[in-house]
Amino acid sequence: MARLPQPRSDLARPRKLEPDDVVALVSPASWSDESWVAESVATIESWGFRARVGRHATNRLGYLAGGDRERAADLDAAIQDPEVRAILCLRGGCGSLRLLGDVDTDALRSDPKPLIGFSDITALHQVWHRAGVPSVHGAVAGTRMDTVRQLLVGERGEPVWCDRSQFGADLTTTGTASGPLFGGNLDMLARTVGVVDNDLEGHVLLLETHREVGLGMVDRAVTQLLLSGALAGVSGVAVGALEGFEDYQDRDWTVLDVLHERLGSLGVPILAGLPLGHLESPISVPLGVECVLDADAGTLTVAPLTA
Template identity: 90%
Template sequence: MSRLPQSRSKVQKLEPDDVVALVSPASWSDESWLAESIATIESWGFRARVGRHATDRLGYLAGGDRERAADLNAAIRDPEVRAILCLRGGCGSLRLLADVDTDALRADPKPLIGFSDITALHQVWRRAGVPSVHGAVAGTRMDTVRQLLVGERGEPVRSDRGQFGADLTTTGTAFGPLYGGNLDMLARSVGVVDNDLEGHVLLLETHREVGLGMVDRALTQLLLSGALARVLGVAVGTLEGFEEYQDREWTVLDVLRDRLGSLGVPVLAGLPLGHLENPVSVPLGVECELDADAGALAVAPLTA
């Protein structure tokens, strides 16, 4: 870890009684999940402030685009809010990319917490130069979020050799800022945001929806766009739903080896990140050390 630089983050660590905003920029959550999230935030010594439209419903969305963007921007502009928790992913974050008040975010940096569909918004935070958190306040490892918010350096995230996909791990080490998230969301943002990841360690997680073709198309789109041309390493999280799936004798591991192999960089897989019952949360936009030989991903603190 001697080569791992300190975080370049400008976000402040949270203190007792600080405010965490709870918003729904994508799909809606039921009332029990909202209540549980509030209870968790308050048990950590923070104040939970629920967005005005956080419980709205419009089909699978948590209300209209204007209302969801308004809640997000209200949290960004509120000087009392020191972190923003997305209650769930689902669908809808991509619709808000042009509406986020990035000027206000740069003026008062605060981390966003979420994963899956929230990957679209993580790209706005990256563009603004503000670190964020890939993860969720859920499961037995939810305290990793609290640790990040109060400025603690978490333990390195270790590869689980029993997790499906761990066999993708190669050898070597890589150093650079960690960035990424859900594979499909990263690919769908090509041409929408600047997603050139030169000098970064790429984080990827995915889940099965329409088969191996989705994974192939998404990776190919990122490769052809040049977004992955100069990445330094790849950290692979969960590959949910692909465990028993094959298509003409190929598995998702064959697709990933075929596509990622062209990068010629270290790959560390089997990480407990993404669509898991008990996911680990990690900062995005801060320095990391990926050590495929040791099976560990060490990430600098989220806060300055």
């Protein structure tokens, strides 16, 4: 087992969940259909927890799960409720960025509880990170959903192994890196430059993306992070799913060419092909806690989420 570095001095780890603890289900971004909400509730309850669906979680306003005020109210209600021990985002989509100024970070810091989600939820993960509260990059979906339960009850998961057959694994270099793990969706990280001031010096950066448009958007996103100084001092890069880019080329270049050229300028170890992000059955990992990236062994070892 990899030797993990010392935790951040300002880290406020949540406590592990016990049977009958409450997990709040909220929709800070896009809406989910009723069957998905019911399935998520059933999963949380099958783990021995109580599921509490946010008052506005099933609202709809275009592609959003209701208005900004209602979505923010559900999120803050979950943060402020002492019974709630974890907050599950029902889905990503679009809308989380609108709520960044509305999160009750004082309440979150005084009663730390993890946020669970990925993709558009990356915007909110950055608020948790700035508050010094670990969160979970992942989802209660697919055959690996139990990794969420394991994190919540304080289990130390197995290392996440690089899948050499996964598209993008060829980006892997050599060497080891350590530090707190933080990141998420590439586009969302870039769009929050100048909105959220993330200090990633000494961190292992987690990146995943899916294809909405062409390679130029990937290039712009990484370049914005580089030019802004957001990636200055990162110790390593962990690359998850590059969904939708498998058979896509633009003038003989693939997304691997773009990422190799852009991320290579950091001069740090890169471990790619990790089963994280936009996959049918993603593994869930804590953000904001210590990790060791071993590109030679093909493993990402992350410390427990809870105290």
